[in-house]
Amino acid sequence: MLPPVDESVLTDNPDFEKLYKSLSADILSPDGSTKKDPAAEQRDAVRQELKEYRLRATRQHLLKQALATATSQSAASQPAAPKQIPQHGRTRSHLTRASSNPVAAADGGEGGGGSSSSPQQQLPPELVDLLLLLPDFLEKAPRQLLPQQTLRLLLSTPPFSHFPSHLSSLTAILSTHLTTQSASLTRVLHPTTNASFLHRHTVNLPVTTSDLVSKLSATRRELTDARLRTTTTLLSHLDQHARALSILIRALEAKHGPAAHSTALRSQRSHLEAALWAASLRLLLLETKGRVYPKGAGGALRNYRRHLRDAQMRLEDASRVRERELEDYGVVVRPGDAGGDGSGDENEMSTKERRMREMARIWREMEGRLEEIQADLDRLGKS
Secondary structure (H helix, E strand, C coil): CCCCCCHHHHHHCHHHHHHHHHHHHHHECCCCCECCCCCHHHHHHHHHHHHHHHHHHHHHHHHHHHHHHHHHCCCCCCCCCHHHCCCCCCCHHHCCCCCCCCCECCCCCCCCCCCCCCCCCECCHHHHHHHHHHHHHHHHHHHHCCCHHHHHHHHCCCCHHHCCCCHHHHHHHHHHHHHHHHHHHHHHHCCCCCHHHCHHHHCCHHHHHHHHHHHHHHHHHHHHHHHHHHHHHHHHHHHHHHHHHHHHHHHHHHHHCHHHHHHHHHHHHHHHHHHHHHHHHHHHHHHHHHHHCCCCHHHHHHHHHHHHHHHHHHHHHHHHHHHHHHHHCCCCCCHHHCCCCCCCCHHHCCHHHHHHHHHHHHHHHHHHHHHHHHHHHHHHHHC
């Protein structure tokens, strides 16, 4: 696949970003191969031919592996007649090997658990020998390049000479073994499917496996892209964190650095100077008071203050007594009446109160006229 590129590199280099996107989208495939290859058809034909050879080799390998596995697990002999061999449901536990005689055949039923089963039948000795010798023969004979005469002699000698007669039984054993393996693979790929329906998915094993491989490749690419995005985001967060730390360091330097210490010292010096001036002013005030007021003036002023406080209290008591007397006459002194001069709301006054206020007004007018008359008499008497 194409090598991943960091987003910051693409952001910092716009021309390279255009080139990379053009390569990844229009020119190159995800596996790195070119999309505009003139020899693509020839390569596709070669690739298809290689695929056929690979499939053929895979089939041969599966047959060899199945034969070797069935032999190594001491596969039990199948019944001689192919019609008695079930097509599905045979497991490895149904195959048991005898200690000295040829291997006994397994029962044909599926997991009876106490139910009646078909009687076990033994494999022919020639078939057992074929099962034991064929894996090594198929594995080593092609590599050792035996002479034709030796190979012809070997194939005409028992037990290989009995191979055509036992081909059907051998095919049934391999079929059962391959069916068991395919059922196991199907169970792995479809774990939630009912066991009685697994054989329906067996034919789709290649397609399912190919889809899984494709999904795995796509998931890997997505994971790589996600890792790149995560790395880019992490780098961005780290840059922001570094900037925040630098701002914090500058703030701490401004608060606790040399400039901050100098400012703090200057403020302390100003505070001490202000405290010194305040103490000097207090001393000057005390000296001024001592010069202006004699020694007995303080006591006299304190006595006078007590006298004024007592006079204020007597005046308040006398005012309350006069207000009570006015209430006896029906005059209620309110805070807005200004000493009962009749400036209150006349609607709220009673008839007696209005009469008394009118009498007081007339009395004040009469006193004013009497004073004027007395003043005229005094002026006439002097003249």
